[in-house]
Amino acid sequence: MLRAEMDALPIQEQTGLSYASENAGVMHACGHDGIVASALVLARILAEEGEVFPVRMRFLFEPAEEIGEGAKRMLAAGALDGEPDIFLMFHYAVDQSFGMAVHEGQASAMINGMEIRVHGKSSHWCEAHKGIDSIYAASLVVKALHDLNETYKGKGPCLIGIGTIHGGEYSNIITDLVTLRGNIRAAYEEDYQALDKRLKETLNEIEAKTGTRIELEYPKPAVLPFANDPELTRIAETAGRKIFGEQFLLEGEEQLFLSGDNAYRYFLHTKGLFSVFLAGIPDKGYPLHHPKFQIDEDILPYSLEALYEILSGIDKDM
Incomplete structure (x- = not known):
């Protein structure tokens, strides 16, 4: 199963992009639009391959991630019915440009x-x-x-x-x-x-x-950390080095980004993998949740290739 979060933030967009938000005071300032677009294209590719591609996939488009409620609601609605073997998620980060990173062990705060x-x-x-x-x-x-x-x-x-x-x-x-x-x-x-x-x-x-x-x-319970499965980490490393070469980073817990995600609820039920694609725009970037936030769209086809390679590796090695 692959999760794509799709909610926006209460921010007035200032990017001036042709695809900027059409709704006042609402903006995709955390890359969720890129995540949804990538997941949809990957789903189309796998659907076109049909039975040729051996991994059976479920795509989960999750609302309300930013307020920490999405996973809870999705689980209550039966998102893990059928007990999927593996949970995958990914994000676009803008602190570095063009690359891919995966954490060994703990992957969130x-x-x-x-x-x-x-x-x-x-x-x-x-x-x-x-x-x-x-x-x-x-x-x-x-x-x-x-x-x-x-x-x-x-x-x-x-x-x-x-x-x-x-x-x-x-x-x-x-x-x-x-x-x-x-x-x-x-x-x-x-x-x-x-x-x-x-x-x-x-x-x-x-x-x-x-x-x-x-x-x-504290109005809500704490969002707990989650860890990448070791075998999935090795598969992601192989895929990342194939697609990104030296721009692939295998990071330790000491390099952990202080982000959290309600996706920990999925990790409680099945082994998972969190991959990060580095999509910063050199000399022009703005941080997450900034009104001028945007990702470098050049990363999108490479992230799709990497996700496809990870799925192919899962079929071969697991």
């Missing part, structure tokens, strides 16, 4: 979204002594988490990031609530747990210093 609510006390600013400034306390939270990222040395890469801050209604009112939303990411669970502990300690210290009340909530 442990991540979770969080919400921090800083409760203060409202007052007019002319009577500031009667209020408790939640915006000030929230600014201390942001700085403390930045400092934590700079100073914490774990087993592997890890961080805590804040993505949104909301608070205040009017310029002359001390607001009584600021809400921060962000995420915690770690290559290893021990670092995830350590950061969670440090985070709670930090919030307690800021509470004591500012007189605020601070709540921390």
Whole structure:
């Protein structure tokens, strides 16, 4: 089975491309459009070959990956009915140009979204002594988490990031609530747990210093890491070196990208492989989730060849 995620993001596209999003405030800023296009072409190729191609394939087009709900819903709908032997997924990354990478062993990070609510006390600013400034306390939270990222040395890469801050209604009112939303990411669970502990300690210290009340909530369970199957990794390495030559990278866990994916739910049921195709545009690239994000389309036919070779290798070696 091959999974292709297909959801977009709440971003106003600024690429100016001929195929840019037609919907305001909605954009494919994570390469999912390229993934879907590649999966559809691969499906057409295999369908045209019919019985000549010996691997029986199921294609899974998954919505809601970005919010961590897609795999759960697909499994509930019977995506793994029939118990497929192998689960395949791939992504287009833009941190490097033209190539392919596969991780030996662990291939994703442990991540979770969080919400921090800083409760203060409202007052007019002319009577500031009667209020408790939640915006000030929230600014201390942001700085403390930045400092934590700079100073914490774990087993592997890890961080805590804040993505949104909301608070205040009017310029002359001390607001009584600021809400921060962000995420915690770690290559290893021990670092995830350590950061969670440090985070709670930090919030307690800021509470004591500012007189605020601070709540921390993880609205959903953590997205767990998954690992590439060793035999599938060898097959992918053979395919990658055939198609990309020296531009194929076999990476270790120390080079793990701090991304997570709800696809771990599939890996709990069957062995799997996550391949990454390097599609950065030299001197012109923008990162994932940027309004000008785009992939180098020249990678598309090569990624199709590599996926086809992986499937052929599965037939020969497994």
